[in-house]
Amino acid sequence: MRELSGKVAVVTGAASGIGRALAVRFAAEGMSLMLADVDPGGLAETARLAGDTKVLTQITDVSDEDSVRHLADRAFGELGAVHLLCNNAGVYQGGHLWTRTPEDFTWLLGVNLWGVLHGVGAFVPRMIEQDTEGHIVNTVSVAGLLAGPRAGGYAVSKYAALAASQSLAHDLIATGSKLRVTALCPGAVRTRINRSERVRPVHLAVAPGPDDLDQQGRVDAAVDKGIDPSRVADMVVAAVHEERFLLITHPEHETGLRRQTEILLAGGLPPL
Template sequence: MRELSGKVAVVTGAASGIGRALALRFAAEGMTLMLADVDHGGLARTAALAGRETRVLTQITDVSDAWAVRHLANRCFGELRAVHVLCNNAGVFQGGHMWTRGEEDFAWLLGVNVWGVLHGIREFVPRMIAQDTEGHIVNTVSVAGLFTSPGTGGYAVGKHAALAASLSLAQDLAATGSRLRVTALCPGAVRTRIAESDRSRPAGLPATPTPDEVDSRERAGRAAERGIEPSEVADLAVKAIHEERFLLLTDPRYADRLRAQTETLLTGDVPP
């Protein structure tokens, strides 16, 4: 998809971090934007920044809620008449050992990180196919969809599922001759507030932090502080859209790590 100017982009999780960076980057490309998030204040701030360059619409949306995503899609196609780039970007993090995560934790993690992607695919992709135009779906997966590490099991489960959904979507689109393409965006450490995801946890899903969770959250926060800027991720995402690239790694060293992990798995061992 070479030309973005004049096209329509939808970004979930647009109130901060990578989502905000994607919105600003698309605005600089001359795209019309529909931005969604559960954070009213952050979403308004992103819209104000992006709106200096282009037309921006916003919608408070909990992507774990199928009805909310359907409402978002209905509004997009009703008011903007088309969607050319869909970024299923909303995501949340919670750490801790696999055996200390409760049902409420997995309900939240999988609701946003997996069902958010699935709802986006279900509500937008059929209508994007019907447009019969070039289009692109960017799913923010994370390197946690490729690698696991101690203390991040619940998050990794969801992100591995998001990668599988992205790959399956890409294969289905290719098999049916669709003009749509898919990118699985797999960033590593990025300077975002992902370690503070509890700020958006629904009140109906209470949690009592465990020591292992607190430790994992602190490690994630330190990693984020050392990470790359969200704007760098957005630049890479636009490049991937232009080049119709499926797997997007934000650090070339991840390719070597992925090869090493595959080799270790083939020996029957557990990757470090």
């Protein structure tokens, strides 16, 4: 997808972090925007930062199919088309896998996996019908490539999101679609992912345990040292232009992925 100017982009999780950076970057490219999040204040601020481009906003819970379909109806109905879909909304929770509750998995999978699946179901058929160039960017995570300790629930949701992205990319090619897919796998980025509990639904709330609290400090430190979200947005635009499927934001994770593959093929457990 070489030309972005005059096209329409949809971004979920647009109230902060990578989602906000994507919105601002797409606006600079001359795109119209449909922005979604559960945080109305942050969403309004992102719309303001987008400047003079046409911007629509919608409070959207990506874990809810009807909410995402309403978002798609507005985008196609009021903007006429969708050329770039960023299923970006995501939440994080640390802690050992055996301490995760059903409520934890419902929340993590609801946003990180079902948010992608609902976005694909609501938008992609209509994007295919447009019969124009288009692109889907699914924000996965390096945790969807390199699973480690103290974040098993998160890794499960992100591995699944990567599988969904890869299957989608193959499906689109197999059916002759002009749409392409990027699986965005960021490492540490200065976002608010480490404060995801602020948007956790009350009916899924669970008191944090000792392992959650222990991991919180580690994640806080990683986020503080992370790269700026604007750098990720620049990489995404380049990936869309190049039709790149896998986008890894940190070179050291490319090295880790190669090493992991070699060790897995030898039957071993990859080290951290």
